[in-house]
Amino acid sequence: MLDRVEDSPLYPLANPRSIALFGASNRGDSMGTSHLLSLLHLGFEGPLYPIHPTEKQVLGIKAYRDPGELPEVPDLALLVLPTRVVPEVLEACGKSGIRHAIVVSGGFREVGGEGVLLERRLKEIAARYRIRFLGPNCIGVANPHHRLNTTFFQFDGRAGYVGLASQSGSFVTQMFKFLDNMELGFSTAFSVGNEADVDIVDAMEYLGACPRTKVIALYIEGITRGRYFLETARSIVPHKPIVAFYAGGSGAGKRASFSHTGAMAGSDRVYDGAFRQCGIIRASSVTELFDFCWVLATQPRPRGARVIIQTHSGGPGAAAADACDRSGLQIPNLSSETKERLAPFVPPTGSLSNPVDMTYHKDPTHYFEELPRILLEDEGADMLLVYFLLPTQLVEQTLGRMGVPRDRIREETNKFIDEHAKAICALPGAHRKPLVGYTFRDLKERFILRLRSGGIPVFPEPARAARAMRALVEYARACGH
């Protein structure tokens, strides 16, 4: 494990002070132009130097004919060029002193034949000039904390704590919006492409040392430096969870991965074993990859797999119990002390077993305050799974009936919702036990949004919540808890 993120060869790639860009032009339909637009859109703060053989300006920015003409040696070169010219341009970069590059262009190893030879040439040139580079056949880096987006996909830049190292560029660009909808964001995301030089292990190592990264997500189609991958992961896991989605395990996934990046995928079992050995949590889908990251980054490590389910409705409670059971979690009985303490808040039509069902209640405050507190204090509970339902409309109606004046209702409703969400958000830290929620309502409702942005993962169904809690248990076990 690296001591300082600045020691990583990827540091100037993810935090460049200045960038030379090859391939942008004043023609709107070139890919290089899209990359430049993305850099401008996120507001990269350092100098940008378009390199163009004929144009004096590109999108209004002074352009240069050759990297040798630049007023300084930029930290990073971004190459979005036709395959055949990439080697000579990389060489020109090397000659002018540039030591870091992102090669976006495709048409190398992944297409076979001459592409293999061209990729070998790239590596020779890079070695000669000691250039470290990402790609080819990648889309580069997004580091919203540095206002850096080298991809062709514009991004409005919620900066977050999920670090991503991906063997697919789409799992960087397509996750911008996907994570935003989960109230999550990237710390830094790397697309490593063909890994001719920098590979996914280097990216993972960087993220392990990056102080803004709370959890590492890996999208893997095939690992080449197996031993170093295992060693590096093993050194990171005790400090920071790693979740991996490996698409190359199945027969079809293997073929697809091969034609995508030319990576040789190994059998599912081999990867399963490797992940388990070094404490990486395996996700079986893209959704799970980020679900797991979410709970791992926000919730404390549980001491065991015993879950108490809190609901005010039987069906959602039964569905959650079923989901926990299928995910290998336990649903313990409540202690008699807990039952006694709960009794004043649970009517006879409810249930004091687990799931705890408060049923229809006139005063929802008990559901958000006394109940979760009492349940988290039960010695037999390692985690709490809560069914959340507090529609704005219902609170408004209730306050209206309670006599709150019409012009104050919206404000009082928001206050009511925000206070309850805040109380819930404080619980996992105070009790040092994970609290996860689920709802079938719209995730953009104020209450759910407040919980989510306050660090409580709320899933749109119990099955996803249960699998995510299972990931918490696996991580705690990997850390020896």
Added chain:
Amino acid sequence: MLDRVEDSPLYPLANPRSIALFGASNRGDSMGTSHLLSLLHLGFEGPLYPIHPTEKQVLGIKAYRDPGELPEVPDLALLVLPTRVVPEVLEACGKSGIRHAIVVSGGFREVGGEGVLLERRLKEIAARYRIRFLGPNCIGVANPHHRLNTTFFQFDGRAGYVGLASQSGSFVTQMFKFLDNMELGFSTAFSVGNEADVDIVDAMEYLGACPRTKVIALYIEGITRGRYFLETARSIVPHKPIVAFYAGGSGAGKRASFSHTGAMAGSDRVYDGAFRQCGIIRASSVTELFDFCWVLATQPRPRGARVIIQTHSGGPGAAAADACDRSGLQIPNLSSETKERLAPFVPPTGSLSNPVDMTYHKDPTHYFEELPRILLEDEGADMLLVYFLLPTQLVEQTLGRMGVPRDRIREETNKFIDEHAKAICALPGAHRKPLVGYTFRDLKERFILRLRSGGIPVFPEPARAARAMRALVEYARACGH
């Protein structure tokens, strides 16, 4: 199977011309009042008769002291009353000639002890007056086609084609918004509660005959009339798919179900076998329940399990191939004829194997027209799974660069998107093969929305799409295809 839905004992429960309501008052915090508000909110068109011992009017509607005083015998009585008075009120209903009731009140068999006796009394009274009733401990019926919502949860009423029979009321009310977000809606949804009289089998039978119902969803905690359930399901399945989510199978689910409705749940294996025998497709979560309904109601039956994946990006293609493989679907090679036909549209950096990867393309029209048509015409393909990505913003930028005047861009963008979506939506019908999509973008984006509302299920990740396509294969097999 019923020949006509009007022959079902549930017909007057789901299509009442008039309703007597017990338990609504001018006190805003009573549950009965919430039920009345829901009926009013959805705009029930027949007469509503609140029955109240003292009030002359309830929420401005003329109230009556006793069902005997009503100007007509209403089709339906809705009882939202304290447990102890329910039997005598049901008796009063019977005496006044009412033959259908919904008993919302809880506190019967599900709480044990005296509740069991009270429920028995209800059944005796119902038998004496030949009253058919839903409940107790249920929330009744939502039939948006009839503007009927007897639940306490307000609903804006997208009428749809998913019929639901549920042993949990929450899986009716909480699915209003859930389905709306999927561009789906209920034909009719029944909450059957304790099933003292009408049970889930009656509800399923009704939905089997209901012409507005294209697919039936069941939320099951435990079946009592096992043989009749199997026979009824078997008679419906060849005409209409049935999907079931059974939460009572796991140990924890079983205990939770018992304390919820008092239903005795059987082992998972028993239910698995029963479902398979009669061709019911089993879902393992609430999300899957409606995912499966969606594809089954919109897509033709596939001839086999062979899926072609169409993508323009390697990672999403590999993830989809992996997901299909894990769901037991096949990813066949393309015929050489298909490869030849595709070649003009796929650049050398793309892939002509399966997944077909068109990679970065300047002209997206090929992706939405030629490619899917050619792939659906491949004799070796039973289904097509397409990665969809056409952000409005990108189309606007492209049209802008192509010189479309600024004031026409929005209109032209919408036209472009709508035309492409329309072309895609016509494909499954024309080729008699299922077409399912996935995206990582926002499901509310115009293109995705147009596809979804045009009958193409688009899922927010490939794993859900693959499992749903697997359900299509299972259903086709159950029908002997």
